[in-house]
Amino acid sequence: MKKIRIGIVGYGNLGKGVELALRQNPDMELVCVLTRRDPARLNLATPGVRVLRMEDAPAMTQEVDVMILCGGSATDLPEQGPQMARLFNTVDSFDTHAKIPQYFAAVDAAAREAGRLSVISVGWDPGLFSLYRLLGGAVLPEGRDYTFWGRGVSQGHSDAIRRIDGVKDAKQYTVPVPEAVEAVRAGEMPELTTRQKHTRECFVVLKEGADAARVEREIKEMPNYFADYDTTVHFVSQEELDRDHAGLPHGGFVIRSGRTGEGGRNGQVMECALKLDSNPEFTSSVLVACARAVYKLALENATGARTILDIPPVYLSPLTGAQLRETLL
Amino acid sequence: MKKIRIGIVGYGNLGKGVELALRQNPDMELVCVLTRRDPARLNLATPGVRVLRMEDAPAMTQEVDVMILCGGSATDLPEQGPQMARLFNTVDSFDTHAKIPQYFAAVDAAAREAGRLSVISVGWDPGLFSLYRLLGGAVLPEGRDYTFWGRGVSQGHSDAIRRIDGVKDAKQYTVPVPEAVEAVRAGEMPELTTRQKHTRECFVVLKEGADAARVEREIKEMPNYFADYDTTVHFVSQEELDRDHAGLPHGGFVIRSGRTGEGGRNGQVMECALKLDSNPEFTSSVLVACARAVYKLALENATGARTILDIPPVYLSPLTGAQLRETLL
Numbered sequence: 001m002k003k004i005r006i007g008i009v010g011y012g013n014l015g016k017g018v019e020l021a022l023r024q025n026p027d028m029e030l031v032c033v034l035t036r037r038d039p040a041r042l043n044l045a046t047p048g049v050r051v052l053r054m055e056d057a058p059a060m061t062q063e064v065d066v067m068i069l070c071g072g073s074a075t076d077l078p079e080q081g082p083q084m085a086r087l088f089n090t091v092d093s094f095d096t097h098a099k100i101p102q103y104f105a106a107v108d109a110a111a112r113e114a115g116r117l118s119v120i121s122v123g124w125d126p127g128l129f130s131l132y133r134l135l136g137g138a139v140l141p142e143g144r145d146y147t148f149w150g151r152g153v154s155q156g157h158s159d160a161i162r163r164i165d166g167v168k169d170a171k172q173y174t175v176p177v178p179e180a181v182e183a184v185r186a187g188e189m190p191e192l193t194t195r196q197k198h199t200r201e202c203f204v205v206l207k208e209g210a211d212a213a214r215v216e217r218e219i220k221e222m223p224n225y226f227a228d229y230d231t232t233v234h235f236v237s238q239e240e241l242d243r244d245h246a247g248l249p250h251g252g253f254v255i256r257s258g259r260t261g262e263g264g265r266n267g268q269v270m271e272c273a274l275k276l277d278s279n280p281e282f283t284s285s286v287l288v289a290c291a292r293a294v295y296k297l298a299l300e301n302a303t304g305a306r307t308i309l310d311i312p313p314v315y316l317s318p319l320t321g322a323q324l325r326e327t328l329l
Numbered sequence: 330m331k332k333i334r335i336g337i338v339g340y341g342n343l344g345k346g347v348e349l350a351l352r353q354n355p356d357m358e359l360v361c362v363l364t365r366r367d368p369a370r371l372n373l374a375t376p377g378v379r380v381l382r383m384e385d386a387p388a389m390t391q392e393v394d395v396m397i398l399c400g401g402s403a404t405d406l407p408e409q410g411p412q413m414a415r416l417f418n419t420v421d422s423f424d425t426h427a428k429i430p431q432y433f434a435a436v437d438a439a440a441r442e443a444g445r446l447s448v449i450s451v452g453w454d455p456g457l458f459s460l461y462r463l464l465g466g467a468v469l470p471e472g473r474d475y476t477f478w479g480r481g482v483s484q485g486h487s488d489a490i491r492r493i494d495g496v497k498d499a500k501q502y503t504v505p506v507p508e509a510v511e512a513v514r515a516g517e518m519p520e521l522t523t524r525q526k527h528t529r530e531c532f533v534v535l536k537e538g539a540d541a542a543r544v545e546r547e548i549k550e551m552p553n554y555f556a557d558y559d560t561t562v563h564f565v566s567q568e569e570l571d572r573d574h575a576g577l578p579h580g581g582f583v584i585r586s587g588r589t590g591e592g593g594r595n596g597q598v599m600e601c602a603l604k605l606d607s608n609p610e611f612t613s614s615v616l617v618a619c620a621r622a623v624y625k626l627a628l629e630n631a632t633g634a635r636t637i638l639d640i641p642p643v644y645l646s647p648l649t650g651a652q653l654r655e656t657l658l
Contacts, residue, residue: 020590024470045591101655126658128464131642132601133657135457138618138645139611141353145657185604260614261349262374266606268614272461273602275514277595282468285589285597289467309653313460314638316467324638326430328462328474329455 003029004295006288007064007088009054009080011035011042013248014093015070017284019046025288027318031063061087065298066291068092070284078103082110085118085305089298091290093123093283100126108305117298118305122290123283124274125149129254131308132272136256140268143258146184148176148197152250152279160225161202164218166210169238171245173201176252184255187267200231203245205238250279289316332358333624335617336393336417338383338409340364340371342577343422344399346613348375354617356647360392390416394627395620397421399613407432411439414447414634418627420619422452422612429455437634446627447634451619452612453603454478458583460637461601465585469597472587475513477505477526481579481608489554490531493547495539498567500574502530505581513584516596529560532574534567579608618645 006028008015015033022030023046032050035042039051052060067084069092071077077094084090085107094103100121111118121127125147133145154174161170180197183190190196202219206212216233220226236244253273260266276282290308293315297306314321335357337344344362351359352375361379364371368380381389396413398421400406406423413419414436423432429450440447450456454476462474483503490499509526512519519525531548535541545562549555565573582602589595605611619637622644626635643650 017589024589097658100658101651104654121658128468128599130653130658131464134642134646134653135460137657138621138642138647139457139614141647187604260346260353260610261607266610267604268606268611269602269604270457271600271602271604273598273600275516275596275598275600277597278590281589281595282597285468292467307650307654307658309643309658310641310650312639312641313463313467317463318467318470321636321639322430324459324463325433325636328466329426329429329450329459329636329638 001027003027004292005029005031005063005065006291007032007034007060007067008070009034009057009067009084010070010076011037012070013280014284014287016045017278017281018068018070018287019044020281021285021288022046024285025292025318028288028292032060034060057084057087064088066091066294068287068291070287078106081118081120082106085110085116086114087116089116089294090118091122091287091294092118092120093127093287094121095123095126097126104305104307112304115303117294117302119290119294119307119311120305121307123286124276125252127283127286127308128274129252129272132254132270133256134309136254136258136270140256140258140260140270142260142264143256143268144189146192146255146257147252148181148255149252150174150176150198150250152252152276153245153248155248157200157202157225160222161204161219164215166207166215167204168207169205169241171203171241173203175199175201181253184257185269185271187257187269189257194228195230198229200226200229202231202233203236203241204233205241206235247277248279249277251275292316292318330356332356333621334358334360334392334394335620336361336363336389336396337399338363338386338396338413339399339405340366340373341399342609343613343616345374346607346610347397347399347616348373349610350614350617351375353614354621354647357617357621361389363389386413386416393417395420395623397616397620399616407435410447410449411435414439414445415443416445418445418623419447420451420616420623421447421449422456422616423450424452424455426455433634433636441633444632446623446631448619448623448636448640449634450636452615453605454581456612456615456637457603458581458601461583461599462585463638465583465587465599469585469587469589469599471589471593472585472597473518475521475584475586476581477510477584478581479503479505479527479579481581481605482574482577484577486529486531486554489551490533490548493544495536495544496533497536498534498570500532500570502532504528504530510582513586514598514600516586516598518586523557524559527558529555529558531560531562532565532570533562534570535564576606577608578606580604621645621647
């Protein structure tokens, strides 16, 4: 059987995760990686893969069925998304929630003009969590949505701490408040403030001679990132940080709490949870499943931009509809 | 805005649940109920709804956009499914897992011939749980699926107990084994036997003079239903049963435990859970959301049979793709 030919744009954590995820999917193969770095310096784990510069993308249009864009949402994807959508069917994990409509429009226009298909904003949130929220709202229209993240490492918050004067290194964990989660699970539908939903726990390595009290204050008072939360700061050695906080675990839950029946007498709670040892590898795995869907939808001449909410789930699976009805329905 | 016109076939627990669920969905309206009983004896909660006999179905083809079939899987749906699919777009909750391929084929042929669309086997299992299993397998190909049901009332098992000589009334709860659930959640991927996954708890009212020891033995030794499980039997009075066990709560979890990365070093756990005060009302709510999808897909001239695995999720929601991208993606 012909395999789905995949390309990767950007070889960071996410790109490496895609490379590893593809090995678990025998109906797909990695054919090329595009990088901004010197191609000769990339050490791929997979033999026989071409490593090329970004500028070589147009030469690959006949070789790649779906290009998986693994750049960041801040600066890479706003540029690469529309650009690659003109050349390839694409999947990406654009995750700046507020800018999704604008990004969707840009990719949609590019893909339509080129007769290509792009699925944007895939991963777990946005992505699977978005799908869970849609299902919850559609099935239980009288209800409330709750999304909790963690316990897990937030790279954005870790970076924010590292930018403080006197900080050598740092990791920040986002932690859901257990009492809030329990109240929601029990169907109580509480109103929760930002502070009541999550706490923030920071592990910080100071530079020599830095003022710990000042650093702690600067973290706790940082607007947007920490000021609205109860934050704990632990000062640790670099050895401790490297030993105990090297991974990128994450996770969270989407809970829909609703009521049905005469006078809304019956409580109904839907919960979807993730517990991930590796956040980037899981996101990569979702990207790869969506690349399969893009391939199949493109064969049916679908063009333009889509999200995971538009994809018939059967397209994500390597199994046929008949196999799925027989084995897992 | 024109509302989606819904009909109900069969006015039992599920049909009543659909009637109540429709009140929570302002884009739909109930126009008729078809029943095998005397229409004059049905007391609907909604004014202005026509109540008709099954035989009157052909007269309603122009009045109903989607017919929701609320009969049972054992005898009603195998007959009504294909029959109604010749006249209407339909949704049903056919749930005899082993017979789904055969039922799908019969409904598909009928619906195709009539140029109609049918979504079969909708509810929570089959239904949402099937979708969760598909997502788990597609995202984490190297992993294992676990489905636990309960704690909740199994009507089939309750009926089986009531058929035993000397039993006046009974309720049976299916209960997941906490240690098994915890092991799976921890990513241990255990091999679990039937007995290790669930226990069964029975509340039984005896007829006067019945031999409790014999009834208990007959329950515990009943093949398929109880013999493969650890079963507890409590004898209670009718008053106690009516007071403490009147509801139809249910629920369960689908857990996908997988591994990713170099040598599968990272554990990734996806879990979706339901905790339902009313099993039939929740199933009804899923049926109603799927009826919306059937309506939208039929407008695009889709015909034949589908399952929830074939439906682009956006069709389940009353919101547009643009609204969903802006508010919940």
